[in-house]
Amino acid sequence: MGNPEAAMLVIGDEILSGRTRDSNMHFLAGELTKHGIRLAEVRVVPDIHERIVEALRALSAGHDLVFTSGGIGPTHDDITADAVAAAFGAAIDVREDARAVMQEYYDRMGREMNEARLRMARIPEGAALIDNPISAAPGFTIGNVHVMAGVPSVFQAMVASVLPTLTGGAPLLSQNLNLGLAEGDIAGPLRALADEFPGLSIGSYPYQRDGVYGTNVVIRGEDGAQIDAAMGRLCALIPEGRT
Amino acid sequence: MGNPEAAMLVIGDEILSGRTRDSNMHFLAGELTKHGIRLAEVRVVPDIHERIVEALRALSAGHDLVFTSGGIGPTHDDITADAVAAAFGAAIDVREDARAVMQEYYDRMGREMNEARLRMARIPEGAALIDNPISAAPGFTIGNVHVMAGVPSVFQAMVASVLPTLTGGAPLLSQNLNLGLAEGDIAGPLRALADEFPGLSIGSYPYQRDGVYGTNVVIRGEDGAQIDAAMGRLCALIPEGRT
Structure with a gap:
């Protein structure tokens, strides 16, 4: 990039x-x-x-x-x-x-x-x-x-x-999806997503609140349309668990 | 050390x-x-x-x-x-x-x-x-x-x-003195103190609260008696301004 x-x-x-x-x-x-x-x-x-x-x-x-x-x-x-x-x-x-x-x-x-x-x-x-x-x-x-x-x-x-x-590059964009699922339960789909969108960075950030496990998924990159597409694909890969 | x-x-x-x-x-x-x-x-x-x-x-x-x-x-x-x-x-x-x-x-x-x-x-x-x-x-x-x-x-x-x-060393000790003086007003005495006590680390951390300038001076080292001596010397070098 x-x-x-x-x-x-x-x-x-x-x-x-x-x-x-x-x-x-x-x-x-x-x-x-x-x-x-x-x-x-x-x-x-x-x-x-x-x-x-x-x-x-x-x-x-x-x-x-x-x-x-x-x-x-x-x-x-x-x-x-x-x-x-x-x-x-x-x-x-x-x-x-x-x-x-x-x-x-x-x-x-x-x-x-x-x-x-x-x-x-x-x-x-x-x-x-x-x-x-x-x-x-x-x-x-x-x-x-x-x-x-x-x-x-x-x-x-x-x-x-x-x-x-300073001369910057294209702004670095990101979208966030908060899932009520443990990181280990969504690691498979996230890897598939990362393979499908090699130009994007797919990060996952687990948390625990009041004994409930969840994960924030952050998709980062320079191409907003590609981030939109990846976010749509993520929702299809993980239909349950959106909070 | x-x-x-x-x-x-x-x-x-x-x-x-x-x-x-x-x-x-x-x-x-x-x-x-x-x-x-x-x-x-x-x-x-x-x-x-x-x-x-x-x-x-x-x-x-x-x-x-x-x-x-x-x-x-x-x-x-x-x-x-x-x-x-x-x-x-x-x-x-x-x-x-x-x-x-x-x-x-x-x-x-x-x-x-x-x-x-x-x-x-x-x-x-x-x-x-x-x-x-x-x-x-x-x-x-x-x-x-x-x-x-x-x-x-x-x-x-x-x-x-x-x-x-893990095997640690001697505990790293520190003492703190909060002075109601700007850092630039005490830099001379601090340098003299650092020269006098080469085995200690003399740090100064300026702050500003409600428009009033002050500096925290921190003396660090392994030898508590030496830190005591340096702190006494600091108070003698800067008699005014202790808060």
Whole structure:
């Protein structure tokens, strides 16, 4: 299928220690799907320079687009910008346009631009800034990598800035059928359906509510007419059990 | 630090499409931390054989332990067991002890053991079964890889079965200080603290509530006395702002 493929790199000890439950992956996955971009892989790595550089190189080489989340704040463990610069062999220094945007914001907020905050204006050479309407300190794009903040409100605002600049594919469509049957009872028909419609993705998601077993069947693809046809075929294959 | 390092592999199109928000990563991260095992990397891959095999080989070679989540159900897109077998060059077939446990459960539930459900008794040669007290179909351990279900209740029960069999390191301890100060205002002292206590991990997590900025500082490590000392030093470095 012709959709661009993306990867995401989540950077942060707090996710891996269990302190923080990441929400950026789920948000980005939904936004990319709407935009016709297929999220093909996610990695989560700790705040260790070599690990970030290695993951960035692998994901950037293996996918059309990469989105990163986390590690661009003012403190000593915010090392993403330097790791991205290293991965691309680019120099990194304070950039005047980034500093100016931040200075204007801190002046308005009555805060001082200290040495720690100035680190957030360090941008790899050749990168384009990503607007941060929440707290000014920008993200940036270099090569096929979009570098964004980990704080969810800022991450989401940056995704909103970046997505319109990207060329998506055909929107990824889906239809859902909720069946009051256990997954193991419909696996045969689902396999037959998948064989009959190789261009579609047929997923099944079992659940149990109040002791009753059921399964949500989701048919995904780019061709709405084909999804309609597959859904009709599914209803014929499994006449009982629709809830 | 001497703790064993683990990686996690989450398998499933539904996570990458944004349909389902994964919860197993956050659960496992917390359990491993309590058990003195450091979660060092997470990858999420789609239901594609080659991607699963490739990720399994990389994670198994690079870490002491690997935990997988998802893709061991009865339907055509449940391909994890075959991918694990391929990654280890092991044969895979229905195993009698797995089949027997499932047969007993289906008999009790008044369900039939059909061809689709029998797939869940296919276990790579040489693997040890992981008990599934929820829905019988077992997980398994082969080499340093623990293969578990994606349904959160089953995943959690399997983690509870596996963890007591693993040798953890010293428990990973942490202390938290909530400061009513923006992250950029305390980054200098935090860096000084990190330099003074190189054996500890000093994390800072900014937040904004009702327009007020604050930062949670978390000090993590294995040595409780050292964490106490660092926390005392932090309070001396930042006398104002404790909430």
